[in-house]
Amino acid sequence: MNITHSSQRGALACLSLCVLLSSLGTSIANVALPELARAFGVSFQQVQWVVLAYLLAVTSLVVGVGRLGDLIGKRRLLLAGILLFSLASLAAGLASFRGLLAARALQGLGAAAMLALAMAFVADVAPKAQTGRAMGWLGSMSAVGTALGPSLGGALIAAWGWPAIFLFNAPLGAAVFLLARRSLPADAPTARASRFDFAGALLLALTLSAYALAMTLGRGRFGPQNLAWLLAAAIGVAAFLRVEARGAAPLVRIDMLRDPVLGGPLIAAALVATVMMGTLVVGPFHLSRALGLDAMGAGLAMSMGPAISMLAGVPAGRLADRFGAKRVSLAGLAAMLAGAALLAALPASLGVAGYLAPLAALTVGYALFQAANNTLVMAGQPADRRGLVSGLLNLARNLGLVTGAAALGAVFAAAAGGPIADARPEAVAWATRAVFAVSALLMAAAIFALRRGRRARLASARAA
Missing domain, CATH: 1.20.1250.20 (MFS general substrate transporter like domains)
Structure with a gap:
């Protein structure tokens, strides 16, 4: 696919910002947990779901979202992911505690699209001889987001309170959306979206969620609840492999x-x-x-x-x-x-x-x-x-x-x-x-x- 040099730079800047926003979504919220617990009057076990809801959504949905991008178009789905992330950020800054958790899960869905499709887009916007440096740049931006989150979050909370850490992402996401619309190359003709393996995607999401819960609940102590989630994940793996082996258009081919x-x-x-x-x-x-x-x-x-x-x-x-x-x-x-x-x-x-x-x-x-x-x-x-x-x-x-x-x-x-x-x-x-x-x-x-x-x-x- 031929694109101009200026368009190439704009596209790589857009992909980099997608990775940066996704990384910030995790690291910027951790520093706000004590303030959120005080603001909403909830326990540590409850407030940790502000982070877990985001991580579970990203982990469980990133494969399905990536595959859906292959089928309906990477550009189209990446734009939808950026828009969802921005709107969910706005909602998170204005919500009640339960609304905040729901908004964080939607933020995670948007971040899953941004992470999966940003990397998938590199081959379309970077020359083959420069693929490595483009991947390296995305890795650097991920590190920037992880490192910047705690200090940026602390400064925003000190100046405007906890809603600022979420509202901050909304205008930034809107700017990335506009940049993506202008710089990313159009989608090539793709297969019909009806071929998407919804059953496999759902099974994989439930299985990965069960595994993540088994590894994160209990504050470091592996108890009966963790064992139950781990058993559920093992059953989910077996069911997923069976569905994928029999499917006409599986989400992930076993081979x-x-x-x-x-x-x-x-x-x-x-x-x-x-x-x-x-x-x-x-x-x-x-x-x-x-x-x-x-x-x-x-x-x-x-x-x-x-x-x-x-x-x-x-x-x-x-x-x-x-x-x-x-x-x-x-x-x-x-x-x-x-x-x-x-x-x-x-x-x-x-x-x-x-x-x-x-x-x-x-x-x-x-x-x-x-x-x-x-x-x-x-x-x-x-x-x-x-x-x-x-x-x-x-x-x-x-x-x-x-x-x-x-x-x-x-x-x-x-x-x-x-x-x-x-x-x-x-x-x-x-x-x-x-x-x-x-x-x-x-x-x-x-x-x-x-x-x-x-x-x-x-x-x-x-x-x-």
């Missing part, structure tokens, strides 16, 4: 998931997200309890990771364009493995520098992997499947984040031998090393999955 060329990068993406969430879970406790930093010092140290991700995204994409996405993906995983292994081995006596230096290597590896792996997966996809595959990539990342918070958080608590708030510094340091030892094993598994996919890709190329 796609069995194919190591696609399955390997998806598994690696989930494992990488699991490890990165582990760093966010462990970091504040290690810095404050084991290394003795105050809240400001710990916050500054924790900001290093998002800062590196912001700065390294585009250079990582350039490396993927120059040296090949396969090599750069593996190099990123190797750097993450080295960083995790050092964090597992180095003693706390080395101080803050002994923690941040390996963490920097791990974060640079993450930036390399993210840009290159997204390029590797999306570059070879036909136009009528990019939305679906982009949705699967985003799903793998979200599932990794949810699993990392629960599983690595459980490893941390078990290794500390008791409540973290009462644990001795030595126990916290030991628990941190245990988490990163598990993280190193996960990175080794990610390398194996990606190399297996690479061997399958080379065998397929030789056969062709």
